[in-house]
Every structure is written in C-alpha cells, then in structure tokens.
Amino acid sequence: MPNVPYAAYxxxxxxxxxxxxxxxxxxxxxxxxxxxxxxxDEVRHALAGLVASPPRAAPARESTDAFVATVDGVLCxxxxxxxxxxxxxxxxxxxxxxxxxxxxxxxxxxVRRRATADYQAWRERNPDARPWIRSALxxxxxxxxxxFTDEERVFRGTGEGAGPEAGPxxxxxxxxxxxxxxxxxxxxxxxxxxxxxxxxxxxTDVGRWLEEFHPRSLxxxxxxxxxYTIPEDxxxxxxxxxxVTEGLAALAAGDVERAGRLYEELTDRWMTVRERQFAN
Numbered sequence: 113m114p115n116v117p118y119a120a121y122x123x124x125x126x127x128x129x130x131x132x133x134x135x136x137x138x139x140x141x142x143x144x145x146x147x148x149x150x151x152x153d154e155v156r157h158a159l160a161g162l163v164a165s166p167p168r169a170a171p172a173r174e175s176t177d178a179f180v181a182t183v184d185g186v187l188c189x190x191x192x193x194x195x196x197x198x199x200x201x202x203x204x205x206x207x208x209x210x211x212x213x214x215x216x217x218x219x220x221x222x223v224r225r226r227a228t229a230d231y232q233a234w235r236e237r238n239p240d241a242r243p244w245i246r247s248a249l250x251x252x253x254x255x256x257x258x259x260f261t262d263e264e265r266v267f268r269g270t271g272e273g274a275g276p277e278a279g280p281x282x283x284x285x286x287x288x289x290x291x292x293x294x295x296x297x298x299x300x301x302x303x304x305x306x307x308x309x310x311x312x313x314x315x316t317d318v319g320r321w322l323e324e325f326h327p328r329s330l331x332x333x334x335x336x337x338x339x340y341t342i343p344e345d346x347x348x349x350x351x352x353x354x355x356v357t358e359g360l361a362a363l364a365a366g367d368v369e370r371a372g373r374l375y376e377e378l379t380d381r382w383m384t385v386r387e388r389q390f391a392n
Contacts, residue, residue, distance in 0.1 A: 118341070118389070119155065122246040122256050122318075123332045124288070125181045125188035130326035139189045143180045151179070151336055154192055169219055169227035170198035183287075183330045190244045190332075197243050199231035242324050247336075250386040254356060254378060255314040256333050258298040259291040259322075260284035262354035269344055280339040282347050288322065288329040295319045298356075301364045305371075341388060352378060 128136050142148075154177070175194040180187065202224060235241070248256075268281040286294075299315040306312065322331070339347065359374035 118249050118337045119247045120252045120336045120338050121151065121248075121332075121334045122259075123179060123190045123334065124244050124322070124325045125179065125183070125190040125330040125332065126244070126326045127183075127186050127188050127328050130329070131189070138176075139178060139180075139191075140187065142176075142178065143187055143189065148180060149177050151334065154194060155337065157194075169202060169223050170230070171195045181330055181332075183328075186328070188330050192245065193241075193243050196241060197245060197247070199227060199234070200243065201247075202227055202231070242321070244325075246318075246321070250338070250341075250389045251382045252333065252335065252338070252352065253314065254352075254375070254382070255311065255318050257284075257353040257356040258315060258360065259294055259318070259331055260286050260333060260353045261294075261357060262351055265351075265353060267348060267350075269348065280344065280347070282335040282339060282350065284333040284353060286331050288325060288327055288331055291331040292319070292322050295322065298360050301360050305363050305368060311375075338385070342385060352382075 128140055131139060154175075171194055173195065175192040177192045177194075179190040179192070181190070182188070264284045264286050266281060266283050266285070268279075270280045295315055295318060299312060299319060302309070302312045302315060335342075335347070342350075355374055355378050359371045359378070362368075362374065363371035
C-alpha cells in the first residue's frame with residue numbers, strides 16, 4: 113500500500129505510571145503484541161473515513177491504539193486518541209487553505225456541524241481531556257524545533273534499517289524536562305526582545321501543552337509523511353532545530369538582525385514545502 117504524505121507530528125510518550133487502572137494494564141498488555149500499528153496505519157484509517165459515504169469527520173469510537181517506546185528501561189505510551197484529534201482538527205478548517213467547494217465536497221457542512229455538536233457534548237463530560245499528539249500538514253511548525261537540539265536528530269535514508277525499523281526516518285527525541293526547559297528559555301528570550309508576537313504566543317501554547325504530562329515523559333518530533341514528499345537530499349541536509357537554536361542565541365545576544373534573518377530563511381524554506389500541497 114502506498115505511503116501517505118502530508119503530516120508531521122509532535123508526540124508525548126508517558127510512562128505507564130501516568131495512566132490510571134485499568135488503562136495502565138491495558139497498555140502494558142498492548143505493548144507486548146507481536147505487531148504494533150504505525151503512523152501510516154493511522155493515517156490510512158483516517159482517510160478511509162473521509163471516502164466513506166457519507167464522509168466521517170471523526171471516528172464513531174475512540175481509538176484503542178498507541179505508539180510505544182522504551183526509555184531507560186521504562187515502557188512509555190503515546191495513545192492515538194484519533195477521535196479527539198479529529199474533532200479538534202475541525203476547529204482548524206480555516207488553516208487548510210482549501211477552496212470552499214473542495215472542502216464542502218470532502219466534508220459537507222452538515223457533517224461538520226454534527227461532528228462539532230458531538231464534540232461539544234463530549235467535551236462537557238471530559239473537560240480535562242487532551243491529545244498526546246499534535247500534527248501539522250505539509251510543514252513542521254518552527255516552534256516545535258525549539259524543544260530539541262541538533263544532537264537529538266536521527267536521520268535514516270530509504271533502504272536503511274531492517275524489519276520494523278526499515279524505511280526513512282527523520283525525528284528528534286528528548287526528555288520532557290529538557291523540552292520544558294528549552295521552551296521556557298526560548299519564550300523568555302523572545303519576550304525580552306519583543307513583548308508580544310506570533311512566536312511568543314506559539315511557544316506559550318506548546319509550553320502549556322507540555323505541562324499537562326508526566327515529568328518523565330519522552331517528547332518526539334517526527335517528520336512523518338513529509339519524508340515521502342521532500343527529496344531525500346534535502347532531508348539529509350535539514351538542520352532546522354540547529355537553526356532555531358542559533359536564532360534564539362542571536363536574539364539573546366541582542367543581534368536582532370541576524371535572528372530575524374535566520375527566522376526568515378527557515379520559515380521561507382518551510383513555506384516552499386507547504387506550497388507543494390497545491391501541486392498536481
């Protein structure tokens with residue numbers, strides 16, 4: 113089955129101790145399965161809902177799948193929560209950059225209205241629910257890179273690896289404590305240079321999200337489906353996290369001109385990737 117491009121992901125893997133029973137026991141047993149689904153499996157399942165008749169804006173039931181990682185011998189889990197994320201994505205329809213007739217054909221207004229009403233009713237019963245995964249279409253938000261360093265970057269090209277690890281990979285992973293420290297430092301630097309602005313708001317948003325999770329969690333940035341739309345030589349040369357680190361350092365040193373130039377170059381490069389969604 114062909115790979116599905118488009119989406120990149122920011123994920124949090126929490127240790128089993130963060131989950132109450134009986135969910136904790138369920139995930140412990142789940143992690144022992146012979147084959148676990150991949151991010152591509154989740155995307156294909158979600159797309160199947162869009163081509164159903166009538167289209168489904170969100171699954172009828174919440175997903176019981178998750179991504180699993182072992183950190184220093186501790187099993188950590190990142191639940192998909194596909195239904196919740198689908199509902200929340202409806203609130204971002206205006207960011208999809210689709211002509212209204214195309215959007216209405218894919219997700220008719222009546223389908224969107226029913227899904228919104230279902231989400232509002234569910235939210236009243238589950239006011240504290242939050243997703244373990246954030247996604248971005250056709251790009252990686254610059255604010256995500258502030259959580260990582262270049263040393264945490266892992267790149268593997270097509271044809272490398274074996275078994276479940278085969279295939280291209282570009283990801284960053286860091287302990288939650290480091291991610292929180294970096295986003296706080298970055299936010300402080302940005303606010304000292306400019307009290308308000310979109311970058312400060314974006315860093316505040318991701319920082320608040322991280323505070324919702326166990327302090328011994330793992331944070332991961334995964335290029336996901338972008339690996340299948342960006343040429344491999346460009347992926348190999350991509351050092352976006354290092355550029356964000358350099359830009360923030362320049363800003364902290366008072367070199368606003370250099371920081372602005374680095375930020376503009378980075379955002380322009382990702383805008384070029386984002387514009388591929390309009391290609392035939």
